Amino acid sequence: MSSELIRYKDICVDFHGSCLFSNFNLTVNKGDKLILKGRSGSGKSTLLKILLGILHVDDGEVFYRGRKISPSNIWDIRKEIAYVSQDTDIGEGIVKDLINEIFSFDHNQGRKYHRKRNSLLEYFGLDRSIVYKKFEDLSGGEKQRICIIISVLLGKEIFLLDEVTSALDLELKEKVVDFFLENENWTLLVVSHDNTWDRVAMDEVFVDGCEINA
Known part of the structure; x- marks a missing residue:
């Protein structure tokens, strides 16, 4: 059985009249851990958003588990992928309430996460009391770690990580990197300048302009 999860086939993207990608090809297999490299503005984050249906290609096709991504299946695809962005604006209010709200969604109900939540808080250097604080009052680094923890609690095995360590110190960066790499079954697409x-x-x-093949 094929282990292919994601395939970008002959992707072309124009951005404000300029070519961002032309004939871009990339295959991601189960368990792959890939880091997208390139200058700022070269389209690394765009590739992640295309996979989630947030952005669209001008030409070419994107496949997930052998099926072409389309409006009819994009919501099912999103249920299997955890996307963690450097944009940590996930809402306002008490952290515990934000987490509980996420796990109240139909496709997340039934997951037992409280015990694991506490162990993840400890691993990432956060006191358990942080769940009683307002999310908007947290530091940038605390917000990043909370978003990472939520993504892990969702129990998914495909992670799109976009500059998720940008607000962390070196020790915490290393903990995040080690954490994601230790699970052989997880598939990672990482964008980072760290x-x-x-x-x-x-x-x-x-990823650096047009006519890229990988």
């Missing part, structure tokens, strides 16, 4: 990711054995995909 050289902490460079210290580990990850396959690199260079």
Whole structure:
């Protein structure tokens, strides 16, 4: 049985009249851990958003588990993928209430997460009392870690990580990197300028303009 999860086939994207991608090809198999490299504005984050149906291609096709991504199946695809962005604006209010709201959604109900939540808080250097604070009052680094914890609690195995360590100190960056790499079954597509990711054995995909093939 094929282990292919994601395939970008001959992707072309124009952005404000300029070519961002032309004939971009990339295959991601189960368990792959890929870091997307390239200059700022080269389209690394765009590739993640295309997979989620947030942005669309001008030409080419994107496949998930062998099925072409379309409006009719994009919501089912999103249920299987955890997307963590450097934009941590996930809402306002008490952290505990935000988490409970996420797990009240139909496709998340039934997950037992409270015990695991506490162990993840400890691992990522957060006191348990943080769940009683307002999310909007947290520091940038605290917000990033809460978003990471939520993504893990959702129990998914495909992670799109977009600059998720940008607000963390070196020790915490290393904990995040180690955490995501230790699970062989997880599939990672990472966008990051942090050289902490460079210290580990990850396959690199260079994204830098048109006519890119990987």
